[in-house]
Amino acid sequence: MQVFAFYLFAVLMIASAVLVVMARNPVHSVLWLILAFFNAAGLMVLVGAEFIAMLLVIVYVGAVAVLFLFVVMMLNIDFSTLRSGFMKNAPLGVAIALILLAELVFGIGAWRAGGLDLGQPLGDAATMAGVSNTKAIGALLYSRYLFLFETAGIILLVAMIGAIVLTHREKRASRGQQNISRQVNRRPQDATVMRQPTVGEGVEL
Amino acid sequence: MTDAFTQWGMDSGWAIFVASVAGILLIALPLMLAVAMIIYMDRKVWAAINLRRGPNVVGPFGLLQSFADGLKVFLQETIVPSAANKGIFILAPIVTFTVALLAWAVIPFDAGVVLANINVGVLYILAISSLSVYGVTMAGWASNSKYPFFSAMRAAAQMISYEVSIGFILVCVILYAGSFNLSEIVMGQLGHGFGIVNGYWFNLLLFPMWVVFFISSLAETQRVPFDLTEAESELVAGYQTEYSSMAFALFWLGEYANILLMCALNTLLFFGGWLPPLNIDLIPWFDVPGIVWFLLKTWFFFFMFSWVMATVPRYRYDQLMRLGWKVFLPMSLIFVVVISGWLMFTRYGGAA
Secondary structure (H helix, E strand, O other): HHHHHHHHHHHHHHHHHHHHHHOOOHHHHHHHHHHHHHHHHHHHHOOOOHHHHHHHHHHHHHHHHHHHHHHHHOOOOOHHHHHHHHHHHHHHHHHHHHHHHHHHHHHHHHHHOOOOOOOOOOOOHOOOOOOOOHHHHHHHHHHHHHHHHHHHHHHHHHHHHHHHHOOOOOOOOOOOOOHHHHHHOOOOOHOOOOOOOOOOOOOOO | HHHHHHHHHOOOHHHHHHHHHHHHHHHHHHHHHHHHHHEEEEEEEEHOOOOEEEEEEOOOOHOOOHHHHHHHHHHHOOOOOOOHHHHHHHHHHHHHHHHHHHHHHHHOOOOOOOOOOOOHHHHHHHHHHHHHHHHHHHHHHHHOOOOHHHHHHHHHHHHHHHHHHHHHHHHHHHHHOOOOOOHHHHOOOOOEEEOOOOOOOOOOEEEEHHHHHHHHHHHHHOOOOHHHHHHHHHHHHHOOOOOHHHHHHHHHHHHHHHHHHHHHHHHHOOOOOOOOEOOOOOOOOOOOHHHHHHHHHHHHHHHHHHHHHHHOOOOOOHHHHHHHHHHHHHHHHHHHHHHHHHHHHHHOOOOO
């Protein structure tokens, strides 16, 4: 059963990863990418890391991929212009392909040379027995790797502030500014007047 | 349930499989029935507040109205627009419907009555509810038509915005309960308020969070004050404009299943799930099966959803975004800080 599930997730993940690259339509690519994320989460569940699996779905599928989809959907893609730069970019493409090929060859070679003997983690690094993996991650993250964790947090904060600064616009006084409290506090009496005109005379405002 | 099947002479693998399928059916089929009845109730409440009668022709008191509508929709022709992106167009309602059912796997209906009692239940709910945006977005894009597309854009932005504050509210509850498991969160609420009241709502720090959660769940399910994705005065019918027949019905069912899920979450996270409202045995209400309390509370929240729908006018889009990012997000962030500080102070005796 476990083996069956593993191969199901693994095959689907690789297939959808291939289709991310192969798909003509970028929106289809993003959707295949989402399927790949899902199967990765499935693999995480199989190795017993359900916390990481859920985070993968929440962060990547729930937020990152939605933004991808959001942006890609709004692109107006003309396939002929996409292909026009092909010859110019071809050398770069060939270089990347060669690097990937080399990695594949090395990878298969290393695999055939036999498994890497990692040994058993000892002391601080030993796997905690009888603790759910949420707790185990927390215990490691906030003690041993506290400095790295805080650094990552500060980098994210800087990125966030950077994004806000980039999109921040100076206030233009003349138009387009809304004062929410003024809008909410506006009452019908401020905007309308009730008149009872005599017939045939009309209204002076 | 697995044990029962093994006693009937199945080996354990098959027993788990059969028990899971039976459990899924046991949740999904009554859920569909509940959705049909809840649509009827929604229309009735709405009508009553508008001083109308609402559906009252099909069956006694119009009870069979939803089934009649379902049959009508079932017999209609499925139209796929020629300019649509066919695969995704058909996939979108299926995704919406499936995702709406998925989250129910971890909802505990009573003590121990849950399909999958996983440790990361709340995270699972959060993960699944973040998926429901895909159905809408895919439908809007695949329809290849401008109104559905606008609707899809709005839905994507709206659901991401409100998910953030929902996430922080869930963190507040988790901090109090000390667990991601929904059953343990419910049990943590037993006698939470001075040993008498069952529920986190009876807590000065969590009550405001419940209010924010309720409003966010309206936004997350695109219910009325925030139903900008299908604002009929602007966008025809939003992302479902091009849909007909069963595809349309799947959207409808998925939407209401999501609404019910949000009502159930309000019940589980803040109002003590299957526990009776008070922890004292005035009348023998601990003998009432827990599922009755759970369903009553969920039903009450659905009534509140309908009530809001009938009374509150629709938000403007920029107001919606402002509420999510400038009001709810800072507020829930501050509450996470305050609550964790308070718990550190009261539970763990000051500085660790």
